[in-house]
Amino acid sequence: MFAVGDFGKAYHFNGSDWYQFKQLDNENIVYTGVWTDGNAAFICGFTTDSYPQKTIIWHGK
Numbered sequence: 001m002f003a004v005g006d007f008g009k010a011y012h013f014n015g016s017d018w019y020q021f022k023q024l025d026n027e028n029i030v031y032t033g034v035w036t037d038g039n040a041a042f043i044c045g046f047t048t049d050s051y052p053q054k055t056i057i058w059h060g061k
Contacts, residue, residue: 004031004043029056 001013008026012019024031028049035042043058 002034004034006030
């Protein structure tokens with residue numbers, strides 16, 4: 001299970017423990033969604049510190 005949100009916070013739950021992806025932390029990013037097929041994960045969001053806002057998409061395995 002994955003959970004994402006404000007301030008660039010992203011987490012993964014493996015069934016017993018939560019892992020925080022500290023390398024994705026950023027106070028100027030809001031992550032709005034996450035998707036996985038079990039092999040790869042995609043996290044999407046946007047920046048909040050500039051105009052125009054920029055779309056963020058991370059892909060990892």
